[in-house]
Amino acid sequence: MVSAKDILIKPITAHAANALVKKVHYSGKVVANSCLHFGAFLDGKLEGVMSFGSPMDKSKVLPLVKDTKWSDMLELNRMAFSDVLPKNSESRALGVAFRLIKKHYPNIEWILSFSDGTQCGDGAIYRAAGFVLTSIKENSSLFNTPSGEPIARMTWDSAAPERRVFLAKKYGFSLFDASGFLQKTAKLNNMKALKGYQLRYIYFLHKDAKQRLTTPILPFSDIEKMGAGMYKGVKVSRDKQAMGVSNTTAAG
16 A cells, blocks of 8 residues: 655756646646755656745745844745645655755755645645644735636736736736736725635744744644634634644644
């Protein structure tokens, strides 16, 4: 019987990683600033991808862990695994990837990742892999669009005016303001923020980095309390045993 131990984890090219992300990830989108990619292989075939890179706005992220230098953290910005892989594949793959990062990039102190509770899930994989939960916020950055494909506020707000004209056509906006923020175009088109929550997780590669954390570690049970539980885009309710009562000893 195939198990998670049968998976081989190794670095792969951006081309190979992006191809699988487009095929398997729920968004179908890659992150342009991903720079480090690991593949999960089963019987010689690529079935999973973990892509790491710099956060979109490091100036807001670095203060989460005091005295973090610009080159000393990464964001896990895409994780896409096919249904072919056996149970527990994700947590084992993350464990191996983190060991490889510690060995080859010893300056990396911690890993950031977000769980999209509007379309996917609440981060069960991250909890199983030893991340700590540091934020649960109601979504205000992802909006529905006339095309049916959600748009992120940062995608629009960080784009040049001419790029916004392209985005307006792509997402089917009948009215738009290429000189203003997405909030204005959203009102013009009666677009609403997707219902759900965004959850922020951190994994510590260096134990001393945890001591420099500037934001509280939240118990996993807060996900249930806030009604933020979600699995594959469907809202769920879990008991305390399933959610985990505390994650204060989960970092490693």
